[in-house]
Amino acid sequence: KAGVTQTPRYLIKTRGQQVTLSCSPISGHRSVSWYQQTPGQGLQFLFEYFSETQRNKGNFPGRFSGRQFSNSRSEMNVSTLELGDSALYLCASSLVVGQHEKLFFGSGTQLSVL
Amino acid sequence: QQQVKQSPQSLIVQKGGIPIINCAYENTAFDYFPWYQQFPGKGPALLIAIRPDVSEKKEGRFTISFNKSAKQFSLHIMDSQPGDSATYFCAASMNDKLIFGTGTRLQVFP
Numbered sequence: 001k002a003g004v005t006q007t008p009r010y011l012i013k014t015r016g017q018q019v020t021l022s023c024s025p026i027s028g029h030r031s032v033s034w035y036q037q038t039p040g041q042g043l044q045f046l047f048e049y050f051s052e053t054q055r056n057k058g059n060f061p062g063r064f065s066g067r068q069f070s071n072s073r074s075e076m077n078v079s080t081l082e083l084g085d086s087a088l089y090l091c092a093s094s095l096v097v098g099q100h101e102k103l104f105f106g107s108g109t110q111l112s113v114l
Numbered sequence: 115q116q117q118v119k120q121s122p123q124s125l126i127v128q129k130g131g132i133p134i135i136n137c138a139y140e141n142t143a144f145d146y147f148p149w150y151q152q153f154p155g156k157g158p159a160l161l162i163a164i165r166p167d168v169s170e171k172k173e174g175r176f177t178i179s180f181n182k183s184a185k186q187f188s189l190h191i192m193d194s195q196p197g198d199s200a201t202y203f204c205a206a207s208m209n210d211k212l213i214f215g216t217g218t219r220l221q222v223f224p
Contacts, residue, residue, distance in 0.1 A: 004157070033212075035214075040123075040216060041216060042120070042203060042214045042215055042216035042217045043158070043203065043205075043214040043217075044214070045211060045212065045213070045214075048210070055210070056210055056211055058211075090157050090158070092157070098207075098209075098210030100146055100148060100163075100205075100207045100212050103160065103212070104159075105157030105158050105159065106157050107155065107156050107157050108157055
C-alpha cells in the first residue's frame with residue numbers, strides 16, 4: 001500500500017510569489033491534514049479536510065488556503081509569500097477526521113522563500 | 115499559546131543510556147497523548163501513544179509514563195541505540211485537533 005505522497009519535495013520561491021503544494025493520501029483515506037514544521041516551533045496545524053470540506057482550521061492567516069478533491073487528493077496554497085513561510089510543510093492522512101491513532105504523514109515539501 | 119510544552123530541546127546520550135523526554139500540557143480536555151519519531155528527510159511516524167486512564171504504557175524499548183494530576187507525560191527509551199537518533203515530538207489531542215510539542219532532537223552515540 002503506497003504511503004502519503006507529497007509533491008514537490010523541494011521548492012524555492014521569492015517573496016511575494018505564491019505556491020501550491022500537493023498531497024495524495026493513502027488509498028481509502030478521506031481525511032487530509034496539513035502542518036507547518038519549523039525549527040523551534042514544532043508542528044503547527046494548518047487545516048484538515050474531509051470529503052472536500054474543511055473541517056478544522058488552525059491559526060494561520062488567510063494567505064494559507066487549501067482544498068480537497070473528490071479523489072481525496074489535497075492541495076495547499078500560500079499566496080504573497082513571506083520569508084517566515086520558509087518551512088517543511090507536512091501532509092497527513094487518516095480514514096476519518098480525528099482518527100489520530102491512524103494518522104500517517106508524508107515526507108513533506110521543503111519550501112524556501114528568498 | 116503553546117499548549118504542549120516539551121523539553122529538552124536536544125539530548126545526547128551514549129548507547130545503552132536511557133534518554134527521557136518530558137512534556138507538559140495545560141488543558142485537561144486532552145484525551146490522547148501520542149509520541150512521534152521523525153528521521154531526517156521523513157515525516158513523523160507514530161511511535162507509541164497513551165490515554166489518560168493509564169499511567170504507563172510499554173512497547174518494546176519505549177515507555178510512556180503519564181501523570182494526570184501533574185498534567186505531564188514522558189517518553190523513556192530503554193537501552194538506546196544509534197538508530198534511535200531522531201527528533202521526537204509529543205502531542206495531545208482534543209476535539210479532533212492534534213497539538214504538538216516543539217520537538218526534541220536525540221543523538222545516541224556508539
